[in-house]
Amino acid sequence: MSDASVSRPRNAARNHRSYAAFIGHRLSGVALAVFLPLHFLALGLALEGRAALDGFLAYAENPLVKFAEWGLVILLGLHLCFGIRLLVVELLPWRGDDDDRAGLIGWGLALAILVGVVFLWGVI
Amino acid sequence: MKDMTPETDTLEVRIWRGRDEGRFETYEVPARENQTVLDVVSEVQRHHEPALAYRFACRVGVCGSCAMTVNGKPRWTCRTHVQKVVDGGALTIEPLRNMPRIKDLATDMTDFFDKWHRAGGRFEGTRTRHDPIQPVDPESRARKNANAGIECINCAVCYAACDVVAWDDDYVGPAALNRAWTLLNDEKHGDQRGTLDAATAAGGCGSCHTQGSCMKHCPVGISPTRSIAGIKRMSLMDFLNMRGK
Numbered sequence: 001m002s003d004a005s006v007s008r009p010r011n012a013a014r015n016h017r018s019y020a021a022f023i024g025h026r027l028s029g030v031a032l033a034v035f036l037p038l039h040f041l042a043l044g045l046a047l048e049g050r051a052a053l054d055g056f057l058a059y060a061e062n063p064l065v066k067f068a069e070w071g072l073v074i075l076l077g078l079h080l081c082f083g084i085r086l087l088v089v090e091l092l093p094w095r096g097d098d099d100d101r102a103g104l105i106g107w108g109l110a111l112a113i114l115v116g117v118v119f120l121w122g123v124i
Numbered sequence: 125m126k127d128m129t130p131e132t133d134t135l136e137v138r139i140w141r142g143r144d145e146g147r148f149e150t151y152e153v154p155a156r157e158n159q160t161v162l163d164v165v166s167e168v169q170r171h172h173e174p175a176l177a178y179r180f181a182c183r184v185g186v187c188g189s190c191a192m193t194v195n196g197k198p199r200w201t202c203r204t205h206v207q208k209v210v211d212g213g214a215l216t217i218e219p220l221r222n223m224p225r226i227k228d229l230a231t232d233m234t235d236f237f238d239k240w241h242r243a244g245g246r247f248e249g250t251r252t253r254h255d256p257i258q259p260v261d262p263e264s265r266a267r268k269n270a271n272a273g274i275e276c277i278n279c280a281v282c283y284a285a286c287d288v289v290a291w292d293d294d295y296v297g298p299a300a301l302n303r304a305w306t307l308l309n310d311e312k313h314g315d316q317r318g319t320l321d322a323a324t325a326a327g328g329c330g331s332c333h334t335q336g337s338c339m340k341h342c343p344v345g346i347s348p349t350r351s352i353a354g355i356k357r358m359s360l361m362d363f364l365n366m367r368g369k
Contacts, residue, residue, distance in 0.1 A: 009193075009195055009196035009216050009218075010196055011221070012195065013196070013197050013221075013285040013337050013340075014287070014337065016337070018335060018336030018337075018340070019287075019335050019336065019337060022333055022334065022336075026333075086334055089334055089353055090353045090356050091360075094353070097272060097339075097346070098345075098347055100334070100339065100347075100350075
């Protein structure tokens with residue numbers, strides 16, 4: 001019996017922690033790459049004189065900008081930790097056939113959140 | 125039996141019919157206590173849909189020809205028990221991803237096997253039948269590395285599970301690189317340089333993003349992720365002129 005209502009199932013091959021870490025690493029990397037020109041712009045303003053930089057720093061005190069900074073700090077922590085896991089997986093000997101250091105994913109996430117908490121602590 | 129109550133002793137089986145354009149057909153087959161997904165497909169073909177195209181040979185997990193996508197995951201169907209994968213009394217069966225479809229559940233595996241050659245997977249012997257057999261120390265690190273990957277059955281489950289294969293036509297895939305890794309650890313292989321160059325060329329190990337889906341789904345427990353990491357490490361050591369013999 002033909003059944004047009006049956007849709008193709010979601011690709012369930014991605015349902016595991018290592019894939020989630022890949023997505024986290026990739027998306028945080030893209031977000032950081034988008035942020036990077038703004039970062040260089042801020043650094044460039046420092047060369048243009050005190051007034052230009054002070055103006056930008058005053059703008060950076062805006063709560064929305066602070067919120068974005070907080071997100072960036074977490075993304076940076078996440079990208080760093082997941083990147084270190086990849087280096088461990090690819091450069092160090094494996095301890096077993098299925099040991100792709102998935103434990104480091106949880107630790108990396110926890111560390112990124114901790115960095116975010118420390119940032120909030122400094123701001124509030 | 126999980127997800128199958130005694131009153132509903134039938135399975136609802138949805139099978140992809142057609143090629144790229146097609147539809148799911150739904151069949152009802154008896155639910156049995158001891159039943160593989162391949163049993164279910166065979167039952168449909170024999171009793172409901174004689175024209176159903178699918179591929180199998182050995183039925184015991186050796187030949188690697190019966191892999192399909194079952195409820196969204198690539199699996200070897202001859203060794204996958206229905207009760208382990210059934211979802212709400214239903215099975216949805218499709219052809220493997222990442223390969224051109226031929227008809228129904230059969231895919232064209234030509235590219236998959238061609239890529240084994242592209243990744244340097246051809247063994248080059250160094251001795252003839254007249255030479256004495258070359259001794260190999262089974263306890264050596266290289267031999268253990270080769271042994272870890274050598275039982276691949278060429279089922280293409282890893283190839284279908286990998287998103288990089290889906291995104292990048294040029295990527296040779298986990299199975300081909302696993303094969304290259306076994307050769308790079310085989311001291312009888314006469315073209316180590318050629319295999320390393322091929323496995324690290326464009327579309328080789330550098331394209332792998334270490335998503336790990338190949339390792340999670342390999343039905344025989346091989347870790348292509350580990351093999352690919354090994355090639356990456358070996359190519360780095362080679363680049364630094366620190367590769368051991």
